[in-house]
């Protein structure tokens with residue numbers, strides 16, 4: 001029996017997480033696996049109900065689970081709260097930190113059925129399959145932040161970016177391991193011509209590289225990397241980078257695919273891993289049965305593979321998604337002329353049918 | 357008489373800067389303007405000759421000039437020097453800081469003759485004309501940086517990101533002014549859901565916005581911005597952002613055009629402004645008459661317009677460049693089937709012919 005914590009969160013979160021649950025239940029029946037679900041509050045929804053975006057109870061539910069599925073957090077309603085009460089700084093970041101989720105894995109994969117959904121030319125992105133690993137619990141995100149009033153008027157903000165050898169080493173090692181399982185190419189992204197943290201990062205990458213002679217390593221500066229992702233993204237296999245660079249580059253890379261509503265992610269490192277769609281809470285379309293549930297459903301597949309080692313079951317979900325796309329079903333975000341437009345619930349039903 | 361400091365620098369720098377000089381001389385003859393040039397060492401070239409990448413004499417030459425044209429600095433030869441002796445941290449960053457060049461202007465413009473050089477689909481980028489303003493003398497680039505040995509082994513790096521109200525205000529104001537002269541849209545890019553510096557940034561933007569009711573303002577998070585630049589870059593007019601975000605986003609934006617060898621830049625703020633191509637020193641093609649001189653030539657045009665107020669002369673250069681591209685002349689980096697491939701010197705000669 002597998003215990004799964006569900007954190008629907010805000011916006012479309014409460015619509016898409018139940019779709020992943022339905023698919024997991026169908027897979028469970030088919031392959032005779034038992035999944036048990038426990039739902040907890042997070043983000044604006046938790047703030048509204050309890051006065052805090054990350055209640056202690058939610059952390060307990062997560063710690064008692066074998067894996068976590070998160071929908072999304074945030075929305076304009078909570079944007080003007082004190083920082084520590086906002087869904088992002090009050091819930092998402094502390095959740096990552098407290099659960100020790102130091103590595104965020106974000107695949108940017110172009111589904112053949114959606115190759116021309118990208119704004120990039122088809123030959124540049126068709127067949128794209130990049131895995132970006134983003135450090136998730138260090139750097140500017142978690143450094144000290146303070147404001148001072150200046151004597152002559154105005155203010156000064158000082159915030160710190162901190163990394164230790166150990167923090168860098170564990171995530172870079174994951175990069176090498178991942179590359180070894182894929183096409184044996186690792187690109188380490190930094191800004192070593194300016195930042196001291198990047199110099200330490202690069203030294204550690206160089207040292208670990210000796211243990212992975214079978215992996216082809218290259219260092220790339222973050223500004224050049226942003227260019228190369230647009231110029232020729234297929235040059236990359238696995239990429240690894242620090243938190244803030246990773247935030248920017250993973251979003252950029254996912255946009256190359258043209259179908260961000262399709263992309264799952266995993267956050268690993270602690271006792272329990274967290275799986276979530278790459279997209280946000282999309283408050284503008286919430287509650288209308290318009291959201292694409294596929295990213296969340298594929299996140300559940302990632303969970304089956306990575307946390308539970310259920311490769312057959314994971315592959316079954318992925319193939320069902322592919323089949324439904326080939327059959328022409330599309331939610332609004334990936335709709336194309338001549339295809340069959342469906343809602344959140346109907347898309348899930350087609351995926352469940354395709355599973356059988 | 358206009359006094360221009362020339363800093364050719366490294367790699368292709370010493371090849372492309374003289375091309376801009378030739379074009380300026382031709383323009384000077386045609387419009388009866390006198391330009392006087394003084395050349396100084398910078399980067400690896402300065403290190404090799406004097407032991408330091410930014411000799412005091414070079415700073416003097418810059419301070420005595422009415423404007424500066426820089427080629428590019430850096431190359432593998434100097435990558436393993438001590439940070440303070442390397443072309444980037446030892447010359448480029450101190451030059452910006454010492455001359456007070458707090459605003460870097462980088463246009464990302466798609467030349468009609470090169471519309472399909474982009475890896476993005478033509479309808480996404482044709483007619484693209486975005487101006488990005490990057491803060492250039494603050495943030496992580498110039499904060500304190502230190503390393504400590506940790507008791508249990510390993511190290512810790514701490515670096516600081518600092519911004520004051522005054523530093524943010526002056527560059528944001530430039531953004532509003534620039535937007536007013538263009539299509540009256542300003543996008544301010546930050547990471548206000550995580551960084552305190554971004555919250556201060558956003559407060560200042562909001563405050564200044566009251567003085568510019570005619571400018572349509574929007575705030576965009578840096579990760580979303582990287583996505584939007586790929587999804588629909590034509591939604592942007594003027595963008596303004598802090599140093600590190602600007603480094604990444606300007607490179608990304610210039611790659612959208614597909615012809616980074618064409619793009620000029622200006623760094624403003626101090627007594628004397630600096631103009632340089634967006635591309636780097638390209639050591640791999642240096643000394644072979646292969647480099648595209650157009651970005652440097654267009655940087656000279658920017659100089660004429662912004663520093664000297666010579667609009668007619670600036671436009672004459674820009675039109676000459678357009679004409680030569682329409683005639684089919686291309687350097688290797690922008691070569692397309694059926695066009696006429698030329699070298700650095702020949703491209704310049706065609707531009708000078710087209711001027712007449």
Ligand SMILES: CC(C)[C@H](C(=O)O)[C@@H](O)C(=O)O
Nearest residue numbers: 074088089092247549550579
């Ligand atoms: C919501 C925000 C704090 C978060 C981040 O910056 O990490 C998001 O952009 C992400 O990538 O998960």
Ligand SMILES: CC(C)[C@H](C(=O)O)[C@@H](O)C(=O)O
Nearest residue numbers: 193194223430444445448603
């Ligand atoms: C060479 C490097 C230090 C520099 C920067 O990061 O500012 C460059 O990338 C640029 O954009 O001018």
